[in-house]
Amino acid sequence: MSSAALALExxxxxxxxxxxxxxxxxxxxxAITSYQRAIDALIKLIQLFPDNTLxxxxxxxxxxxxxxxxxxxxxxxxxxxxxDNDHANxxxxxxxxxxxxxxxxxxxxKEKPNVNWKEVIGLEDVKTALRESIVYPAKKPxxxxxxxxxxxxxxxxxxxxxxxxxxxxxxxxxxxxxxxDAASMMSKWLGDAEKNVSQLFHMARDSSKKENVPVIMLIDxxxxxxxxxxxxxxxxxxxxxxxxxxxxxxxxxGKNLQTYVIAATNKPWKLDWAFLRxxxxxxxxxxxxxxxxxxLFSSYLSKLKKDSSVDASQxxxxxxxxxxxxxxxICQSVQLSVIDExxxxxxxxxxxxxxxxxxxxxxxxxxKKTIKKRRPSVNAGMIQEYSxxxxxxxxx
Ligand SMILES: Nc1ncnc2c1ncn2[C@@H]1O[C@H](COP(=O)(O)OP(=O)(O)O)[C@@H](O)[C@H]1O
Ligand SMILES: [Mg+2]
Numbered sequence: 001m002s003s004a005a006l007a008l009e010x011x012x013x014x015x016x017x018x019x020x021x022x023x024x025x026x027x028x029x030x031a032i033t034s035y036q037r038a039i040d041a042l043i044k045l046i047q048l049f050p051d052n053t054l055x056x057x058x059x060x061x062x063x064x065x066x067x068x069x070x071x072x073x074x075x076x077x078x079x080x081x082x083x084d085n086d087h088a089n090x091x092x093x094x095x096x097x098x099x100x101x102x103x104x105x106x107x108x109x110k111e112k113p114n115v116n117w118k119e120v121i122g123l124e125d126v127k128t129a130l131r132e133s134i135v136y137p138a139k140k141p142x143x144x145x146x147x148x149x150x151x152x153x154x155x156x157x158x159x160x161x162x163x164x165x166x167x168x169x170x171x172x173x174x175x176x177x178x179x180x181d182a183a184s185m186m187s188k189w190l191g192d193a194e195k196n197v198s199q200l201f202h203m204a205r206d207s208s209k210k211e212n213v214p215v216i217m218l219i220d221x222x223x224x225x226x227x228x229x230x231x232x233x234x235x236x237x238x239x240x241x242x243x244x245x246x247x248x249x250x251x252x253x254g255k256n257l258q259t260y261v262i263a264a265t266n267k268p269w270k271l272d273w274a275f276l277r278x279x280x281x282x283x284x285x286x287x288x289x290x291x292x293x294x295x296l297f298s299s300y301l302s303k304l305k306k307d308s309s310v311d312a313s314q315x316x317x318x319x320x321x322x323x324x325x326x327x328x329x330i331c332q333s334v335q336l337s338v339i340d341e342x343x344x345x346x347x348x349x350x351x352x353x354x355x356x357x358x359x360x361x362x363x364x365x366x367x368k369k370t371i372k373k374r375r376p377s378v379n380a381g382m383i384q385e386y387s388x389x390x391x392x393x394x395x396x
Contacts, residue, residue: 001183001221005049012041012058013188019065028072035065053107053181057189104196107184110207113167113177120161120168121299121324122292126154126283129396130169133281134260138173138214141258149280150250151261153222155268156285156386157378159325162264165285166218175214175258176207183224186239193239197225201246204259214258222263223270240275247278268389282395284386287378288324290316296324300331309364318368321383322376330374334366 001009019034042058049055117127130152137148154162163179170177178200185196200217208215219225226240250259263279265271276282288296293316301312319327338360346357 001052001054001181001187001224002049005045005052006183008041008045008048009054009187009189012038012045015041016061016065023068023072032069032072035069039065052184054184054187054189057107057187061189104185104190104199105203107180107190108200108203109179110176110203111179112174113171115164115167115171117168117172120164121295122288123161123165123285125396126165126285129281129283130165134169134216135172138175138258138260150257150259151247151263151279152281152283153268153271153276153279154262154264154283154285155389156266157287157323157382158266159323159377160285160287161324162285163218163220166216166262166264169262170214170216173214173216175216176211178204178207178215178217179220180218181220183221186224186236193225194242197239197242197246201249204261205257208257208259214260216260216262219261219263221265223265223267226270226272226275244274244278251278268393269385276393280395282393284390284394286386287321287383288327290320292324293319293322293327296327297331300328304331304335304362305359307361307363310362310367311364314364315367318371319376321378321380323378326374326377330367330370333374334362334370337366337370338362 015034015038019031019038022030022034039062042062045052046055046058052058120127133149133152137144154165156162167177167179180200184190185200186193190196204215204217207213225243226236247261250257250261261279268282294312297312297315301310304310319330322330342357342359346354349357
């Protein structure tokens with residue numbers, strides 16, 4: 001979750017806690033105002049971050065608060081007895097708890113992914129490392145009489161293929177892919193983070209045992225499990241310890257358990273040694289090389305209607321320092337701009353029948369304009385930090 005989303009979530013949480021406190025003390029007007037503020041913050045959060053996995057949970061909470069506001073507005077008289085208030089509060093809290101388990105399950109995506117190994121462009125060394133540590137043991141566990149590592153850390157700048165690689169690995173071994181966002185798991189809206197962690201590992205072990213298939217669990221943004229020093233409190237330490245215990249369980253299981261944990265992070269330096277020790281493979285996923293950028297462009301260009309000026313190698317040279325997903329976004333945004341033109345042209349001609357209007361070819365100039373407007377999402381300072389960390393901690 002982005003820091004802006006986290007901040008807004010914090011605001012909503014503060015108002016909700018305040019509302020429940022006021023409600024308990026019989027401060028009806030105060031409670032109504034605070035519930036409403038919590039709702040406003042949650043709605044803003046949903047609107048600003050429509051892809052947030054927690055949105056369904058926020059919506060449930062909004063509904064609960066709205067219901068409570070209605071009750072408070074409709075029956076002011078019954079409000080005076082403290083017992084009633086306790087009752088109402090308990091019901092809001094109970095509702096929140098009741099939904100917790102299913103919330104976690106809804107948020108966790110368990111699937112047989114359809115991302116293919118070959119669709120991940122470049123990163124050949126990384127694929128080899130993943131083959132050795134996951135694909136071979138999953139296919140022939142009996143060869144690995146000394147066991148094999150279950151924890152793998154993928155680290156590096158955002159948008160370079162960490163999630164994609166983990167999904168492709170699961171599909172290569174025909175296993176389940178469980179994708180969790182650690183930042184969301186830490187959200188108080190999902191209840192007790194420590195329980196979420198153990199429930200998650202339970203879910204992975206269960207699926208693997210029951211259906212006798214390997215399971216790859218990707219824990220994205222894993223650094224958020226460790227909290228940040230600014231608001232380090234007992235809760236975060238407990239979550240981390242629970243996680244380490246679960247990892248030990250996975251690592252100790254010998255060849256009978258086909259569960260692999262891939263942790264991904266953009267900020268490996270936030271991880272401590274206790275954590276790193278459980279992830280005996282630590283693999284850097286770098287920005288795409290020149291060669292990989294050429295392949296990425298070729299792959300996206302093959303789906304564009306373009307003129308002969310458009311050249312993948314030239315484009316690749318223009319955008320040193322950009323990530324794979326930056327490249328995808330650039331190609332997409334170039335396509336959008338000619339589609340925009342197409343529709344404005346159709347409109348200005350008063351042409352209702354679009355079959356006579358031609359979509360024009362994309363040109364090299366279109367690309368240059370788009371690239372000029374877009375900075376790479378990673379800067380040189382960050383790349384230096386990755387490379388320093390790699391010197392000290394990588395293990396492939
Ligand atoms: N190596 C790659 N090959 C092809 N596409 C990629 C690659 N890396 C990233 N992408 C594109 O960028 C998107 C985001 O990549 P993702 O795997 O989520 O990055 P990360 O997990 O490192 O932040 C992918 O869905 C894909 O479209
Ligand atoms: Mg990712």
